[in-house]
Amino acid sequence: MITPEQKFQQVAQHNGFADNPAQHQAIGVLNQVFLSVVKNLKKKSCFLFARYFAVKGVYLWGGVGRGKTCLMDVFYQCLPEGCALRVHFYQWMQSVHQLLENNIGRKNPVDYVADQFARKYRVICLDEFLVSDITDAMILYRFLRRLFYRGVTLITTSNTPPDDLYKGGLQRERFIPAIALIKSHMKITRLDHDRDYRYWSDQLSWAFFHPLNAQSQKGMRHIFFMLTGHQVTQADREKILICRRDMLAQCVCAQAGWFLFTTLCEEACGNNDYIELAERFRVLLVEGVPVMDDNRAGATRRFIWLVDICYDCKVKLILSAEVSLGKLYNGVLLQEEFQRTISRVYEMQSWIMNKKPV
Template sequence: MKQTLTEIYDARVAAGTLHADAAQRAVLPMLEQVREQLEAPAKKAGIFGLFAKPPEAVRGLYLWGGVGRGKSMLMDLFCDAVDVPKRRVHFHAFMQEVQAKIDVARRAKVEDALMPAAKEIAASLRLLCFDEMQITDIADAMIVGRLFETLFNLGVTVVTTSNRVPEDLYKNGLNRELFLPFIGVLRTQLDVHEIESETDYRQHRLAGAEVYFQPLGQTARTRMDALWDELTGHDEASRLVLTVKGRQVVIEHFHNGVGRASFWDLCAAMLGPADYLAIGEAVRVLMIDDIPLLSASNFNEAKRFVILIDALYEAKVRLICSAADVPERLYIEGEGTFEFERTASRLREMQGADWGAEA
């Protein structure tokens, strides 16, 4: 007989791989109900299966709450256990795929380019598990309501995590009134539950941990790698692709809200304030490798670094770095050294054990 999700959770607590949390445990019966309905035998089709309709979508779950509450862990536990055709994907990555499929259909002169994309997705699965549903791109906002309504009609069930209640998705976004029907679709098809755990496990892992490693070298790299493995649970990472004003901003390594990139990936590319704000919105922890000494010889990169740190600071992102020297000695000559004093101060503040806890 299959273990219930609660039994799986309790076994992991007993084994010491999870910490018992009442708020997390309270979610498991909701996920178990979704699992049972998805795994229930399908109703038989009509004579010879003619005119068979797709199975009805099971009511899903929208699990939201603050950072580090265990939402992604609970969804992964559920997704691993449920025995139906399924896919677990970061929401940004999924929407990038959808936009690519729509572009192909448009080039083929398909009248309604969204329909073939939705049908292709629904043909291969019954369950979509999304990590971190959030919408920052107007192109996504304009299609997401109709896309998901179509997927639900085609029998796809959705379980998703988010840092926001549905009503705060795409908050203050351009033409938001066109997006609002999507909130109604979500409320109709998904139960919305806030997880109110008092413990931020991601913050707990970093509490008291060193998060700024200098000088550069093998020791710093090894310690960065160890923290990455700890924060991602040794799971395989994927690329995070954000669309900002029609261009792509890429974080090469991303998993469960934790991103990792080199200084050169972030500051040598032609990125600006809007790009860094989008990164700050999309990640909760950012690891930056190989911050060099800064001077007039790399002034443009230094200027972008200042803007990046400002954006991460305002978004309360937890920052982990490897650097050539301590913050105060990263930029000691050339134009902009005075302005960099604020950046150095913020780099110091962001090393605090409780940094980002109020985000």
């Protein structure tokens, strides 16, 4: 059995990671939790009627690009197969809401759905824990309380300290007990240092074009041809079926799709649309990303969701924009979320250097 500490050393050596005390401290905390979880699982397998003793989880938070997801993935990969779930927070909440909807007529549906997760998984790893939706905020206390009661260990990454979760949200006072639960059932571990590792790449020019002019359009066409071998023309425009409705694509070739920002982020698209796009395409080109601010909060949030889903699904994302990446958002409401988006776009551009045809 390999431990997270040992696994992380292997990953760090293989990828040439610089030595970082904050990461070492965080992986040490995860390693302790891992050993306790494995000990619990062994007791349960030896004694049929033994109960699980609650193992405190980890709430790993810090600035964008600090390696939180990498550390959580190392922890998850070391766990015995089948005992844990690893998922992005927004996808998890989608599945929770769907299960609740399927069990509307049942007594205490929140407890019932939480019990379903607890029966299947001893550990749940949630990437990018961020509460911005009131429907999520209103059920999280009861849901987390039931998971912890059932002995589930929760591991999360977040850019936000627990006390700032859902800050400024509607009816936040009803969410405060969820924060108290997190602080009492999880080890709050900060991972922060001066470097955002995602920015340490000189490949941005390969897949981010600005401003919106003929040169940018030429660059988009060139990289589409480089990846697919297809020359784009206006005749390539077609409607494709996404989530049982038509969506206009500028071009679709093999596993690459070219779309306008207005189509993906200013129309009534949601996470399910982006998930289906990410499942269908290995490369997405998004043309015409404008400067965003609080007056375009809806489009901004959809763009954040799109980037998150492409990142999580390892989809290559190519953008043409009105201004440089760091100047795309001038608002206040979504500033924290958009910093993560910028960091992720930087990292994703390096994926384009793998210029295999799609």
